[in-house]
Amino acid sequence: MNIHKNNFLQLITDIFYIIFLYLLLLAKIKITNQLDSFHFFFLGVSLVISWLILSLYSSIYRIERHYSLLVIYRKFSYQILMFTVALIVIFGLIDYSNIEIRDLLTFLVTFISASLINRLFLFIYFKKIHLRGQNLINTIVIDSNPNTVKYINSIQQRKDLGYRLDKVISSEEMTNNKHEIFEYFSKKFMHKNYAVFYSLNGECSRDLRYEIQNFVQENYINFYLIPDQNLNDDTSYKLEFLDHLPLINLNAHPLKDEFNKVVKRTFDILFSFFVCLFLIFFIFPIITILIKIDSKGPIFFTQKRRGLNGKEFDCYKFRTMRNDGTNSIQATVVNDSRVTKIGNFLRKTSLDEFPQFFNVLKGDMSIVGPRPHMISQDIYYSKIIKKYNLRNYVKPGITGLAQVKGYRGAIDCDKDMEDRIITDIFYVRNWSLLLDIQIIYQTIVLIFKGDENAI
Known part of the structure; x- marks a missing residue:
């Protein structure tokens, strides 16, 4: 799983909650023989494995620093829906005579409540860290299009998003001083906490853009494209695929899901x-x-x-x-x-x-x-x-x-x-x-x- 470092703690706490609450559930059950012990151990392991496998589909731990709390909770809701189904299937494998439905509901509700609170706490915690100027991604913006200024303003005005503007490079500067700028990149990218925002359809040539993109990615630095389409409240973007070919859907909205x-x-x-x-x-x-x-x-x-x-x-x-x-x-x-x-x-x-x-x-x-x-x-x-x-x-x-x-x-x-x-x-x-x-x-x-x- 590709887990953002700020969400690794969330993964650990989710697994801890599952194990701890499952042990509390077992404490209320009378285990009379070794076979029952094996069954309940198997079910506990199955719960943890199910949560991890389902997280691959819900992308619950693929959260970028600029995501809103609403996006985080939406991913969590989808994960919980699938996990609830898995919980029903898993506990359907054993005799319900030892387990009350009320206890299963208590397990699920307690886990959901604890995880929601924990996500809220971590969200606020990291936002405060960013506002203090800590754990920020240094950002280099290259070239310009009608939307570039909007991105620059957001980076400068919204420190809570987790980015710091390091340098803005014009197309003219990039073209005329390419060698010096690539040397600048080499020094900066050694620190790894960098990201490059490249403005599509600016003045830089296509060949130069690919050269920049390859250099940035070979240094393991995130490379983002600033779209040149009109950005306003009536435009939504969603990346889709035709076979293996990417398409950008401009009519995407939440209720299409x-x-x-x-x-x-x-x-x-x-x-x-x-x-x-x-x-x-x-x-x-x-x-x-x-x-x-x-x-x-x-x-x-x-x-x-x-x-x-x-x-x-x-x-x-x-x-x-x-x-x-x-x-x-x-x-x-x-x-x-x-x-x-x-x-x-x-x-x-x-x-x-x-x-x-x-x-x-x-x-x-x-x-x-x-x-x-x-x-x-x-x-x-x-x-x-x-x-x-x-x-x-x-x-x-x-x-x-x-x-x-x-x-x-x-x-x-x-x-x-x-x-x-x-x-x-x-x-x-x-x-x-x-x-x-x-x-x-x-x-x-x-x-x-x-x-x-x-x-």
């Missing part, structure tokens, strides 16, 4: 079922009566919206307007005369969105995601806002990052919609279950505090 899809869908179903069971069936009758008393018309308002990959679906809401024939084509504005008295209350408290939990159970929507717009808005803004449709890479949500950030309500100008789209695309690129939970929490706070942007 099948495991992440399952996690988000499972959370959506469980959360929606809870809401439907404990809230909606209590609130529905009250809202139904209030809507009927307030104005004539149906209880629900159904409108076509665009969802995942632009596919249309029927979006459900409680009716909050008088039906004058424009509700499906004209967006709501401040002090809209079509909104009823009870409709105004439902909008201010977001109760009008509750029927969309049925959309979630049907699979058309998610609890959290970009809010679905009217199709007429989609058609109009997709023509004037760059990469508008990237928000449809994921399912639309009952609530979203844009809503809790204040980008909700009337669209008074194109800039209002542009701010909303930028936030939606950021969510698509940076999805995580923790982010969803945070957005749900902020939404609940806004419901009780009141949102001045709600109309």
Whole structure:
């Protein structure tokens, strides 16, 4: 395994936790003969070996110094899922009469808790070391492209990432003083704590780039390429392979991963079922009566919206307007005369969105995601806002990052919609279950505090 030196301690502690907790488990079991002793010894060894083998697939110990805590925990979650399956299989090899399911669950939960805390401690510890200027990788940046300054700024401003800027070498300097610079490399690379960032599609020739790359790698120094593509919040990179040939996927995002899809869908179903069971069936009758008393018309308002990959679906809401024939084509504005008295209350408290939990159970929507717009808005803004449709890479949500950030309500100008789209695309690129939970929490706070942007 290619283990980063900062994560070797994590590997040792994980193995220690497995062995220590397994011994505690055995302490509660009555071992009556030598055969039982052999079985339990074999199972303990199997647990350790399984953890090590699975770590090869999850890359749990291949963590670079610049990785975020979220990336570390995501790798750990995948490892734990596989290890849980292995645990069930391994303990299925022996008679369960000596082992209680409760003890197995205690073993697993305790191990997960201890490992998560330990990873958090090590993450904070090494960040503090880096901030003190210790254990930093000296970085040499060669040539330049439109993104080079961004990388240099990150290295200089974010010492916690673990890098120190040693030297910036221009294409002109590299070309005219190649011999002197290679001598400089030879002296510096003796220390090994160096990395070279090379700017793609700069002014240096291709032959010179390969010469630099070969020299750096022959000295066992990490060589990184700075891409020249536009880097912003709507661009993601993922290295993939066609047979043995590398490809860079620019449309990668977390919810393209099948495991992440399952996690988000499972959370959506469980959360929606809870809401439907404990809230909606209590609130529905009250809202139904209030809507009927307030104005004539149906209880629900159904409108076509665009969802995942632009596919249309029927979006459900409680009716909050008088039906004058424009509700499906004209967006709501401040002090809209079509909104009823009870409709105004439902909008201010977001109760009008509750029927969309049925959309979630049907699979058309998610609890959290970009809010679905009217199709007429989609058609109009997709023509004037760059990469508008990237928000449809994921399912639309009952609530979203844009809503809790204040980008909700009337669209008074194109800039209002542009701010909303930028936030939606950021969510698509940076999805995580923790982010969803945070957005749900902020939404609940806004419901009780009141949102001045709600109309």
